[in-house]
Every structure is written in C-alpha cells, then in structure tokens.
Amino acid sequence: MSNTATLEIGGNKYEFPIIEGSEGEKAIDIKTLRGATGGVITIDPGYKNTGSCESGITFLDGEKGILRYRGYSIEDLAEKADFLEVVYLLIFGELPTKEQHDKFHADIKDKAIVDEEVKKILDGFPKSAHPMGVLSSLTSALTAFNPSSVNVDSEEDLYRSIVKILGKFPVLVAWTMRKKQGLPLDYGDNSLGYVENILKMMFRKPNEEYTMNPILVNALDKLLILHADHEQNCSTSTVRIVGSSHAGLFASISAGISALWGPLHGGANQAVLEMLEAIREDGGDTKKYMAKAKDKSDPFRLMGFGHRVYKNFDPRAKIIKVAADEVLGDLGVEDPILDIAKGLEQEALKDEYFVQRKLYPNVDFYSGIIYRAMGIPTEMFTVMFALGRLPGWIAQWREMRQRKEPIGRPRQVYIGENYRNFVSLEKR
Numbered sequence: 502m503s504n505t506a507t508l509e510i511g512g513n514k515y516e517f518p519i520i521e522g523s524e525g526e527k528a529i530d531i532k533t534l535r536g537a538t539g540g541v542i543t544i545d546p547g548y549k550n551t552g553s554c555e556s557g558i559t560f561l562d563g564e565k566g567i568l569r570y571r572g573y574s575i576e577d578l579a580e581k582a583d584f585l586e587v588v589y590l591l592i593f594g595e596l597p598t599k600e601q602h603d604k605f606h607a608d609i610k611d612k613a614i615v616d617e618e619v620k621k622i623l624d625g626f627p628k629s630a631h632p633m634g635v636l637s638s639l640t641s642a643l644t645a646f647n648p649s650s651v652n653v654d655s656e657e658d659l660y661r662s663i664v665k666i667l668g669k670f671p672v673l674v675a676w677t678m679r680k681k682q683g684l685p686l687d688y689g690d691n692s693l694g695y696v697e698n699i700l701k702m703m704f705r706k707p708n709e710e711y712t713m714n715p716i717l718v719n720a721l722d723k724l725l726i727l728h729a730d731h732e733q734n735c736s737t738s739t740v741r742i743v744g745s746s747h748a749g750l751f752a753s754i755s756a757g758i759s760a761l762w763g764p765l766h767g768g769a770n771q772a773v774l775e776m777l778e779a780i781r782e783d784g785g786d787t788k789k790y791m792a793k794a795k796d797k798s799d800p801f802r803l804m805g806f807g808h809r810v811y812k813n814f815d816p817r818a819k820i821i822k823v824a825a826d827e828v829l830g831d832l833g834v835e836d837p838i839l840d841i842a843k844g845l846e847q848e849a850l851k852d853e854y855f856v857q858r859k860l861y862p863n864v865d866f867y868s869g870i871i872y873r874a875m876g877i878p879t880e881m882f883t884v885m886f887a888l889g890r891l892p893g894w895i896a897q898w899r900e901m902r903q904r905k906e907p908i909g910r911p912r913q914v915y916i917g918e919n920y921r922n923f924v925s926l927e928k929r
C-alpha cells in the first residue's frame with residue numbers, strides 16, 4: 502500500500518500522508534486538507550471514521566475482540582494484576598515495581614481526605630438525586646477546595662493532582678451512596694488496600710465491625726480493571742476535549758462523569774439491570790423479548806447487546822460472564838436475573854438477526870449482575886463504572902496535555918438560512 506492518499510476535488514489532486522500505528526492501523530492525515538483545498542473539510546458525525554488523536558495507552562481491535570492496556574492483554578491483567586497496578590500502568594506506561602506500587606499507594610492515602618465543607622454541598626442534594634449527578638458535581642467542587650492550578654510541564658505538580666483525585670474520588674463515591682442510604686459519611690481506613698478500602702467505605706455500618714470478604718474484593722478488583730480504559734469512547738473524548746482548553750484535571754473528569762451517565766454509554770449497565778428486572782416481572786420469557794427486540798414497531802430495546810467498535814465478543818464481557826458465575830456461586834446467591842441474562846444471550850447467539858448484525862453481549866450486560874450480588878444499588882452501577890474509568894480518564898488527560906495537543910475545535914457544514922435582512926420587531 503502506498504503511504505500517501507490522493508484526493509481529487511474539481512479536477513485538482515491533493516496528496517495526504519498515511520500514518521501507521523504500532524499495530525498496523527492506518528489513517529489518512531488530513532491536517533492540511535482545509536488549507537490546501539481552500540476550505541474543504543471532512544464530515545463524520547459520531548466520528549466513526551475519525552481518529553481524534555494518536556495515543557499509546559489502549560489498543561483495541563473490535564473485529565478480533567482484542568483489548569490491551571499499554572500492550573498487556575485485558576485477560577492477563579484481569580487475572581494477574583490488582584487494580585492499583587493497572588492504574589499505575591495506564592497513567593505512567595509501565596507496571597510498577599513493588600517499591601513504586603507502595604509509594605504510589607502511600608501518596609494516594611496521604612491525599613484521601615475530602616474537605617469537610619464538601620459534606621455541606623452533598624447535604625444540599627435531595628436523597629432522590631441520581632448518584633451520577635451528585636458525583637459529577639462533587640468532583641467539580643473539588644476544584645474549589647484544591648485551587649492551585651496544575652503546571653503540566655512539572656511531573657511533580659501533575660503527580661500531586663493525580664494522587665489527589667485517586668485518593669478523594671472513592672470517598673466521594675462512598676459518600677454519594679451512603680447519603681442516599683442515610684448512613685454516616687466516613688473516611689477510609691489507611692491500613693487497607695485501595696479496593697478493600699473502597700468496599701469498607703461503602704458498606705461499613707455504624708454499629709458493627711466491617712468484615713472483609715475476599716470474594717467481593719476480588720470481584721471489585723476485576724470489575725474496576727475491566728472498566729479502566731477503552732481508548733477514545735464518549736466520556737474519555739469528553740475528558741480530552743475539555744482538558745484541551747486547559748481546564749483542570751478535576752473539571753475535565755467531572756465532565757467525563759456527565760458523559761458517562763447517558764444510557765448509550767456507562768448508563769447502560771443500570772438500563773440492562775432494569776430491563777432484566779422488567780423481563781422477570783413479566784414472567785421471564787426470553788424468547789418473547791427476543792422477538793420484541795427484532796420487531797421494529799415495538800418500543801422495547803434490548804440493552805447490553807452490540808458495541809460501536811466490537812464486531813465480535815466484547816473481551817470484557819467474556820471475563821465478566823465467568824466472574825458473574827463465580828461470584829454468585831461463591832456468595833451462594835441464586836439470582837433469577839442471571840438465568841434470564843444467560844437465556845437472552847443463548848437466544849441471541851443462535852438467532853440469525855443478531856448473528857448477522859454482530860450483536861454480542863457487551864461489558865454492561867453482566868456487570869450489573871455482579872454489582873447487584875455485591876449489594877450495590879442499581880442507581881450506583883454507573884458510579885462504579887466511573888470509579889473504574891478514573892485511571893483511564895487521568896491517563897488520557899495527561900497524555901493529551903503532555904503531547905501539547907491543540908484545543909479540540911471541530912468544524913461544521915452549515916445548513917441554516919443564507920443571509921437575511923434584519924426586520925425590526927414592529928415590522929414582523
């Protein structure tokens with residue numbers, strides 16, 4: 502293949518370089534297109550064919566069902582690493598040594614206090630507020646309590662902001678859930694591992710000792726790893742584009758949380774569970790719901806199937822499916838919802854309609870079942886996704902700033918009115 506692409510417009514030919522990624526992915530570099538052609542641009546709503554950046558963090562091959570963080574397969578990481586190792590890997594590019602891991606953890610713990618005044622903000626929300634809205638607001642509010650701006654050219658400054666958000670975010674997650682449940686807002690326990698501490702902060706009851714359950718620790722560790730990054734998805738692109746205006750890390754992450762909330766993105770895990778519940782309440786007939794999903798005139802929408810970039814099994818869904826079986830088995834939970842989920846999956850895998858459209862279960866399909874078995878309320882599922890995605894957002898924000906990417910500012914093709922003379926109010 503030639504390493505240039507030729508474009509012909511109105512008889513004029515323009516050449517553009519083709520750049521190649523480390524896994525052989527090719528892209529036509531059209532940076533000079535508008536200038537060279539005197540105003541022609543490309544249009545690609547939803548960016549299905551548009552690379553917004555060059556990135557060295559996550560590799561994804563949707564056709565083959567491959568996902569790697571910094572070159573390591575998601576399968577290996579989910580089985581062999583803990584979440585904090587993955588956090589370090591994503592942000593700094595290498596797996597930490599034991600010494601680096603311990604120092605990183607110690608630095609995070611050192612910053613894991615949230616200003617008490619933040620509780621007043623939380624108090625202002627009604628109990629009925631959706632946890633994602635609350636979390637996004639509190640994350641944005643952190644900026645006000647940590648006002649020094651980050652000098653991204655200083656590794657030290659950047660590192661300080663990173664450990665701050667990694668320390669404070671789990672506290673905000675726990676407070677968001679506990680406020681809804683009317684429980685006291687506590688801090689973590691610095692003697693515990695990062696994930697153990699999250700569980701204790703979320704579930705500790707004021708009148709009894711918290712007993713750590715290794716099954717839950719293992720399950721949460723795995724879930725967080727599986728959600729930790731997914732290249733240029735909607736929320737990550739949001740974080741990068743907000744950050745490209747040189748808005749701070751916390752503000753950019755707050756915007757990412759809002760982007761994640763939607764049911765077409767992270768909010769899908771809540772929507773899947775609600776759908777499975779509704780099917781159960783209606784008698785659990787999976788065949789009936791598969792037929793509804795295929796019927797274009799039926800408003801029912803099958804959630805958790807298909808993915809923008811995976812045209813094969815989402816590798817994360819494979820891991821989560823096995824984990825869901827293990828966790829429910831280990832906890833002795835018999836959940837009819839899991840049977841309904843498996844029924845839908847089986848129906849879909851042998852149904853021409855789904856096979857042809859490559860509609861396989863995605864990461865959101867099984868994650869809610871594990872969260873539910875762990876005792877996490879349905880409305881908190883997307884918050885758990887955000888907790889997992891935090892290192893990905895940080896890594897992508899850091900990469901974008903360190904590569905000195907320009908402000909994200911797409912163009913448009915204007916389809917509105919042509920020039921009109923202004924008519925004053927009395928004459929209209």
Ligand code: MLT
Nearest residue numbers: 730731734735766809864
């Ligand atoms: C994600 O993990 O962000 C979702 O699968 C969505 C995506 O990648 O587009």
